[in-house]
Amino acid sequence: MNMDKFASSFSNFGKTVSSSVTPFAARSQQWIKEQTGNAGEKTELPHDYIELETRIEALKQTHQKLLAATSQYANEAYDYPPNIxxxxxxxxxxxxxxxxxxxxxxxxxxxxxxxxxxxxxxxxPKTFSHAIARASLAGSQALAMATPQGSTEPDPLAQALEKFAIAEEKVGETRLEQDEAIQGKFLSGWSTTLNQSLKAADKARTAVMNARLTLDAAKSRAAAGGRHEESYTEPQRRAIEQAEDVFVEKVDEATSVMRNVLDTPEPLRNLAELAKAQAEFHARAAEILEEVSRSIAEVQMENETSYRKAREGQ
Structure with a gap:
């Protein structure tokens, strides 16, 4: 084996590893110093940038919390009674x-x-309304089958329960339509914002933090031993200047990304669709239930009239 060639290859490999690991190691060391209170003065971030970060964090938490609640719309049985x-x-x-x-x-x-x-x-479907519908129809049929054969009058409660069962099934189907609309027009959009746009903003913010740690690590190395800026070596000055350039670049990039995320109208558009889907469901459900309520009231009135006549004829 050519030992000189091997030594040269190993040396090049070592330089490659050093060039990729050293920046990370420097950042890590600087971060540890800051966490333990042993670091010098930290490079300050622009005030506007800090405000954007605060707003991005608020937007992210808003998405996370509302998605945690509304993700139930993707679960058909979210209101299905556990005791049934x-x-x-x-x-x-x-x-x-x-x-x-x-x-x-x-x-x-x-x-x-x-x-x-x-x-x-x-x-x-396993929804609350469908469960009520099935229970109502089962009760209706049980009462109808228990009515003596030859009876000329159908059981009024059986009639009402059948009407109610049909109405509750319609309410259940309308709820499923609402859920489908919410999944497609709200959950999908907010999930995309959280998992893509806000994640991109987080990535840009991480790049800023890394650039800032690299810059402060370069300053810390140059100031080792209590040296003042005028006594820095030329390589140390160049390292600090290069780190400053990268820091400014990353701050500008992250600022642009965060502004784009905050300015997009998509989250508000998605929220409007959520409210619209709920409103349409409740309005349609109210119509169905009001109609069946009137229909059952008619059966009730007829039943009470028959009951009074029967009592008077005794």
């Missing part, structure tokens, strides 16, 4: 499908078959 135990039969077909099958049933056995019909290809 529904069977495969209960979850089999939708309320509208079961009501359609029940309307065609001409006997108790056909009605029972409609209730226990094989499940649809798509599982039924």
């Amino acid at each position: 135990r529904e069977s495969v039969v209960d979850m089999g077909k939708s309320i509208s499908e079961k009501v359609n099958l029940l309307s065609k049933a001409s006997s108790a056995s056909e009605a029972q078959a409609a209730i226990t019909a094989p499940p649809s290809a798509k599982p039924q």
Whole structure:
């Protein structure tokens, strides 16, 4: 083996490693000094830059907290009651499908078959409104099947429960539409801002911190032993000047990145979509429930009228 060639290669390798590790080691040493209170004066960041950092931190925390709360919209069962135990039969077909099958049933056995019909290809949603709908229809059918055969009057509560079941299913479907809109028009946008734009700002801020640590480390090395600036060597002056140039460059870059993140209208646009989706859901749900409320009230009035007549005729 040519030892001179090996020595030369090893020396070059050592220089490469030294050039990549030394800046990191210098920054790390400077950071440790600052944390332990053993560092000299730190290079100050521009006031405007510090204000931008404060605003970026506030924006990031806002995104993190609201996303933590609203991410539930991506979980279909976020309002599904934990105490409910529904069977495969209960979850089999939708309320509208079961009501359609029940309307065609001409006997108790056909009605029972409609209730226990094989499940649809798509599982039924696990939302609070859908659970209420399924419980209401099950109650409606239980009362209807318990009504004596030959009775000319259907059970009024069974009628009302069926109407209520249909309405609650509609509310549940509307809630799922709301969730889909929020996922696409709010969660997606805010996640992108947090994971891309704000992450880019954090990366730029880290570059500034590293540049500042490198600069202060160069100043610290030059001032070792209590030397004043006028006694610095030429290499030390050049190292400080180069570090200052990099520091200023990184501050300018980070300032530009942070301003762009803070100025974009996207988060506000996304928030408007969140509010709109909620408003549309609640408005539609109110319409559905108001309509079924009037319908059930009519059944109630008819039932009370029949009840009074029956009592008067006794």
